[in-house]
Amino acid sequence: MQDFSHIGDRYCRRVIAKVEPLTRARALRGPFDYRLPESMAGVRVGSIVVVPFGRRRSVGVVVGLAEQSEVAAERLVEPISVMETDVPPDLIELGLRVAQEYVSTPARGLALVLPPGTGTGATSRTRSRRRLAATLTAAGQDAAADGAGLGPRQVAALQALREGPLAVAGLMEATGASHSTLRTLEGRGLVELAKAEERRRPEVRRVGAPSPAGRALTPAQNAALAEVLARLDAPEGSERRVLLHGVTGSGKTEVYLHAVAAVLERGLTAIVLVPEIGLTPQTASRFADRFGDTVAILHSGLSDGERYDEWLRLRRGQATVCVGPRSAVFAPLSDLGLIVIDEEHDPSYKQDGDPRYDARRVAELRAEASGAVLLAGSATPRPESWHRLDRISIPERVDGRPMPPVEILGMAPVESALHPTTRDALEQVRDQGGKAIVLLNRRGWSNFISCRGCARVWECPNCDVALVLHRAAGRVSCHHCGHSERVPERCPDCGSVSVARHGAGTERLEGELSQILDPLPVLRLDSDSGAGRGAGARILERFDALEAGVLVGTQMVAKGHDFPDVTLGVVIDADSTLRFPDFRAEERTFALVAQLAGRTGRGGSGGRVLVQALDAAAPCLAHASAHDAPGFLADELGRREALAYPPYADLVRVVCASPDGGPERRAIDSIVAAVRAGAPTGLTVSGPAALFRLKGRERAQALFRSRDRAEMVRQVRVAVEAAAADSGNRGVVFSVDVDPQ
Ligand code: ADP
Ligand code: ZN
Ligand code: ZN
Numbered sequence: 001m002q003d004f005s006h007i008g009d010r011y012c013r014r015v016i017a018k019v020e021p022l023t024r025a026r027a028l029r030g031p032f033d034y035r036l037p038e039s040m041a042g043v044r045v046g047s048i049v050v051v052p053f054g055r056r057r058s059v060g061v062v063v064g065l066a067e068q069s070e071v072a073a074e075r076l077v078e079p080i081s082v083m084e085t086d087v088p089p090d091l092i093e094l095g096l097r098v099a100q101e102y103v104s105t106p107a108r109g110l111a112l113v114l115p116p117g118t119g120t121g122a123t124s125r126t127r128s129r130r131r132l133a134a135t136l137t138a139a140g141q142d143a144a145a146d147g148a149g150l151g152p153r154q155v156a157a158l159q160a161l162r163e164g165p166l167a168v169a170g171l172m173e174a175t176g177a178s179h180s181t182l183r184t185l186e187g188r189g190l191v192e193l194a195k196a197e198e199r200r201r202p203e204v205r206r207v208g209a210p211s212p213a214g215r216a217l218t219p220a221q222n223a224a225l226a227e228v229l230a231r232l233d234a235p236e237g238s239e240r241r242v243l244l245h246g247v248t249g250s251g252k253t254e255v256y257l258h259a260v261a262a263v264l265e266r267g268l269t270a271i272v273l274v275p276e277i278g279l280t281p282q283t284a285s286r287f288a289d290r291f292g293d294t295v296a297i298l299h300s301g302l303s304d305g306e307r308y309d310e311w312l313r314l315r316r317g318q319a320t321v322c323v324g325p326r327s328a329v330f331a332p333l334s335d336l337g338l339i340v341i342d343e344e345h346d347p348s349y350k351q352d353g354d355p356r357y358d359a360r361r362v363a364e365l366r367a368e369a370s371g372a373v374l375l376a377g378s379a380t381p382r383p384e385s386w387h388r389l390d391r392i393s394i395p396e397r398v399d400g401r402p403m404p405p406v407e408i409l410g411m412a413p414v415e416s417a418l419h420p421t422t423r424d425a426l427e428q429v430r431d432q433g434g435k436a437i438v439l440l441n442r443r444g445w446s447n448f449i450s451c452r453g454c455a456r457v458w459e460c461p462n463c464d465v466a467l468v469l470h471r472a473a474g475r476v477s478c479h480h481c482g483h484s485e486r487v488p489e490r491c492p493d494c495g496s497v498s499v500a501r502h503g504a505g506t507e508r509l510e511g512e513l514s515q516i517l518d519p520l521p522v523l524r525l526d527s528d529s530g531a532g533r534g535a536g537a538r539i540l541e542r543f544d545a546l547e548a549g550v551l552v553g554t555q556m557v558a559k560g561h562d563f564p565d566v567t568l569g570v571v572i573d574a575d576s577t578l579r580f581p582d583f584r585a586e587e588r589t590f591a592l593v594a595q596l597a598g599r600t601g602r603g604g605s606g607g608r609v610l611v612q613a614l615d616a617a618a619p620c621l622a623h624a625s626a627h628d629a630p631g632f633l634a635d636e637l638g639r640r641e642a643l644a645y646p647p648y649a650d651l652v653r654v655v656c657a658s659p660d661g662g663p664e665r666r667a668i669d670s671i672v673a674a675v676r677a678g679a680p681t682g683l684t685v686s687g688p689a690a691l692f693r694l695k696g697r698e699r700a701q702a703l704f705r706s707r708d709r710a711e712m713v714r715q716v717r718v719a720v721e722a723a724a725a726d727s728g729n730r731g732v733v734f735s736v737d738v739d740p741q
Contacts, residue, residue, distance in 0.1 A: 437558075654734070
């Protein structure tokens with residue numbers, strides 16, 4: 001390329017924008033060049049534009065600028081328009097990096113960092129809301145005070161405006177003033193009417209007691225905070241990642257709050273990642289209480305407009321702290337000083353759809369790029385974090401409250417769900433007051449139903465799995481694809497009207513407990529009862545407000561809730577997760593039991609935890625009952641090392657799916673062959689193997705494993721792109737999962 005630097009700035013304006021269009025196609029190779037007219041001189045990396053693309057229009061992101069294009073000048077076209085806001089350039093880089101690391105497309109990576117509601121179509125875009133607003137003038141201030149020569153409605157309107165400008169619609173409603181009243185006031189120079197941006201303000205749910213500001217930290221909290229601040233103020237190039245291992249109830253949130261305050265004092269900004277705001281409303285509201293409007297809280301309950309406005313407040317620096325679930329890792333903050341990952345063990349940090357990114361890893365990438373501190377916290381850290389990160393620990397609960405004793409109750413494989421000891425303990429709660437949380441990680445009434453006449457099992461027509469009975473709804477449903485049908489009255493095969501129900505889920509347990517414990521209220525929290533905006537938070541609020549009661553549910557009840565009056569925790573069928581062939585089964589089971597125990601005995605009245613299991617001798621249960629995370633992690637890391645599982649090797653899973661069996665198998669075979677051919681030494685492959693049919697598609701998968709992550713990802717990317725481009729694989733859906741869960 002020619003060097004124009006000697007000509008001076010005026011003549012070498014960067015006139016070519018390199019634009020990545022937000023299309024869904026995997027095969028497309030961007031970015032594409034567009035010529036910038038004089039009127040778009042302000043366009044820079046991160047600008048969002050609407051461009052002509054083929055015969056259509058597309059929203060696109062500017063990922064680079066250049067002085068010249070390889071494309072012939074007469075073939076270059078101009079963007080149609082530029083959107084009102086843009087994305088910081090470092091986030092553009094992050095979006096593209098995520099696309100690379102998770103074997104996705106640039107468009108999908110970039111979509112993660114764009115303002116919410118930026119549709120791919122050229123029309124479906126969210127914008128700021130502008131409304132007519134009234135502001136009091138200086139003359140209006142005086143008139144509001146004496147009211148001379150004004151009617152009562154006029155005075156009311158002026159007085160309402162003394163606190164600051166108001167939207168005209170709201171002002172009219174509040175004071176009864178009409179449009180013409182306001183126009184008259186405007187004509188007399190008492191108010192000004194003009195369109196102004198109006199913020200759509202999300203509601204923050206408050207659950208439980210706030211965390212009062214200014215309370216003294218415990219010595220252990222102080223020591224932890226000091227470690228975090230040392231990393232914040234360390235010279236450039238220092239290690240800034242740290243794991244806060246604090247037992248449940250050790251006051252980790254207070255450490256995060258102080259660390260964020262220190263970051264703000266230094267003129268920097270912070271991101272706080274939480275698992276799911278609907279289920280952990282307490283943490284979010286503690287931040288809102290402490291920092292007010294400085295905090296933008298993003299969650300799935302927001303409208304598109306609210307989400308867009310919160311995003312804009314962050315982008316403009318009006319909000320300097322962002323609290324939210326995994327997607328908040330892409331918050332448009334500049335001068336980032338800290339990323340907190342609360343409950344870092346929580347599986348919800350992993351995204352389910354393409355790109356299947358892990359917010360914990362993205363947080364590390366972003367913290368590293370911006371020189372920010374990464375603070376991951378948990379009572380049950382992941383083996384990966386334990387192995388790789390510096391550690392700070394808080395080994396005791398705030399105020400030295402003891403950890404609750406945990407008893408493991410061996411169960412015989414029979415139908416009855418409750419051990420006599422559990423039953424006694426629950427009855428004691430009913431008779432003496434208090435609250436209990438009961439965890440059973442299976443929703444619905446029973447796992448599957450079968451015909452007593454011919455043993456037919458009711459299965460999903462789209463997936464090779466049994467349908468689960470939901471009795472209240474009168475339906476049997478597939479938990480994989482959402483298929484649901486009425487509970488059968490007779491068997492279509494043999495005509496028998498006798499149906500057997502097997503196993504028990506939360507719905508059945510709720511019913512049984514309500515009967516046994518009557519009149520004690522029993523609430524249920526799972527993805528059936530907690531579906532819909534704010535439904536989960538409402539159930540938690542109701543439980544919090546109860547004098548005494550029981551909360552039954554799936555893993556949702558074991559999130560970081562802080563209810564001081566829970567005296568009994570129960571886990572039913574604790575080792576059910578161990579019976580699945582998954583290398584994370586131990587980790588999951590340990591975390592679930594330890595976290596449930598952590599909800600118990602947080603107040604002055606002590607607590608007790610009962611764990612029912614078929615295999616009462618399972619080592620991870622023994623560690624959980626001793627509240628011994630370090631012991632569990634040492635064992636688990638030994639096992640992982642011996643088997644070459646993460647963190648000692650990385651995994652990539654590729655799944656091919658097709659509606660009629662055959663093509664998916666050929667596609668996966670070709671991918672495995674290609675990766676094998678180009679493979680670095682030390683890469684191993686499990687499979688290809690068939691998976692159960694899902695959503696009407698036959699599936700086959702292969703699992704790659706290597707210590708050389710970057711090379712493995714590169715090989716898989718090349719192989720998958722080649723297979724996707726092969727016309728012989730038309731109709732095959734490819735999905736790549738780096739670090740599968
Ligand atoms: P964790 O997240 O570590 O499980 P939390 O942050 O929920 O623990 O804190 C547990 C409880 O202790 C909360 O009710 C919190 O308000 C309280 N707490 C935290 N720090 C202090 C402190 N320094 N003094 C008194 N109470 C505290
Ligand atoms: Zn039958
Ligand atoms: Zn299904």
